[in-house]
Amino acid sequence: MAVLAFFSRKAREQALEQFLTGVERRAYQSALLTTRREADALDIVQDTMLQLVQHYREHTAEEWPKLFQRILQHRIVDWVRMRQRQQGLYSQIDANENEEDPLHQFADPKDINPAAIVIAQQDINRVLNALELLPLRQRQCFLLRAWEGFDTENTAQALGISTGSVKTHYSRALEKLSKAMICPTPQEPSHAP
Amino acid sequence: MHPDDNARSSNEPHMNDFVAAIVKNLDQATQQLPDSTQAALTAGREQALRPAQHKHWPWAVAASLLLAIGAMTWNYQPQDTDAMALELLQADDQLLNEIDLLETLAEVDET
Numbered sequence: 001m002a003v004l005a006f007f008s009r010k011a012r013e014q015a016l017e018q019f020l021t022g023v024e025r026r027a028y029q030s031a032l033l034t035t036r037r038e039a040d041a042l043d044i045v046q047d048t049m050l051q052l053v054q055h056y057r058e059h060t061a062e063e064w065p066k067l068f069q070r071i072l073q074h075r076i077v078d079w080v081r082m083r084q085r086q087q088g089l090y091s092q093i094d095a096n097e098n099e100e101d102p103l104h105q106f107a108d109p110k111d112i113n114p115a116a117i118v119i120a121q122q123d124i125n126r127v128l129n130a131l132e133l134l135p136l137r138q139r140q141c142f143l144l145r146a147w148e149g150f151d152t153e154n155t156a157q158a159l160g161i162s163t164g165s166v167k168t169h170y171s172r173a174l175e176k177l178s179k180a181m182i183c184p185t186p187q188e189p190s191h192a193p
Numbered sequence: 194m195h196p197d198d199n200a201r202s203s204n205e206p207h208m209n210d211f212v213a214a215i216v217k218n219l220d221q222a223t224q225q226l227p228d229s230t231q232a233a234l235t236a237g238r239e240q241a242l243r244p245a246q247h248k249h250w251p252w253a254v255a256a257s258l259l260l261a262i263g264a265m266t267w268n269y270q271p272q273d274t275d276a277m278a279l280e281l282l283q284a285d286d287q288l289l290n291e292i293d294l295l296e297t298l299a300e301v302d303e304t
Contacts, residue, residue, distance in 0.1 A: 017242055024234045029223045038230065046237030053241045124225075127218040146212045147219055178211060 016057055019064050020049050027072050030143050033131050034076050044079060048072045069148060070158040073140055080136055130180035138173035141166050 024045060031041035048071045056067045131139055140159055144150040145166070155170075156163045 013242065017238070020238045020241070024238060025223045025226060025231075028226070028230065028234060029219065042230070042233050042237060045234065046241060049238055049241035124218045124222045127215055128222055131215075131219075143219075147216055174208060174212070177215060178208075181211075 012057065015061055016053065016064070019061065019068075020052075023065070023068060024049070026147065027068070030072065030147075031076055031079075033128065033139060033143070034136060035079060036132065040079060044072070044075045048075050065148070066150075066154055066158060069144060069150070073144070073158050074160075076140070077136070126181070130177050133180060134173055134176055137161070137165075138169045138176065141169035142173040142177070145170050 027045045027048060028041050031044040032038065035041045035044065048068060051071045052064065052068050056064070059067060131142070134142065137159070141155060144155045144158060145152070150158065152163045152166050155166045159166070161169075
């Protein structure tokens, strides 16, 4: 029995390491889009991995992605709040929750295909900059739904918000991204190739 | 993107291509991370996994200590106090005899 338990534990540790190896780069990129500082993004990812290993390693492997993203997104929000406390700025996390969508004031870009622009330009920095310019919740919703493949329910659970808010944030994120691709805002590139 | 619940994006045919293009760029950016960043991520992962791998070391240390104490107790032979007292008495007698002898020798020298 002890031998079986030992091998079971080893197999679990290997599976956990494989899982972390698979998600660490995307987690870092996701954190970097918010922090824009490599050291802070690395800290967030490492803290997330540590929390997962310490508290959730006994959970099933199917639960790890959701738990990992939940911890990661909370760490990112914590980082933003800490920065805002340090800088004395007002919270912008929920600021866009109830505001009128400013994109409604612009012309409908339906006639222009932003996908064609992205594919044609192949400008990674421009895409990253457009993602950086999104409000935090919109960026989180977009990354979880579009990049991590989460559905609305899991995204809402990971972010601790309602499914309706997820749909709203995601929709607004798409609109802002498409606008940013069509009419990019001048900004210094913060991502070295 | 998850197939269900496409929100408003499903109403616009080009939006799925747009999201796919964004995701493709994100994947490329992630693949192009510098080696130093990957090394830092690897170090962080190993550090996160280390406590889990060595979680039982306090028990191993405690078990080793108990084993060592047990072995020492097994080989321990209590000292015989009677024998020690006898040795002390014999030493005292020997000392007194030597003093007597010295005194006798001193008297002989004086005479």
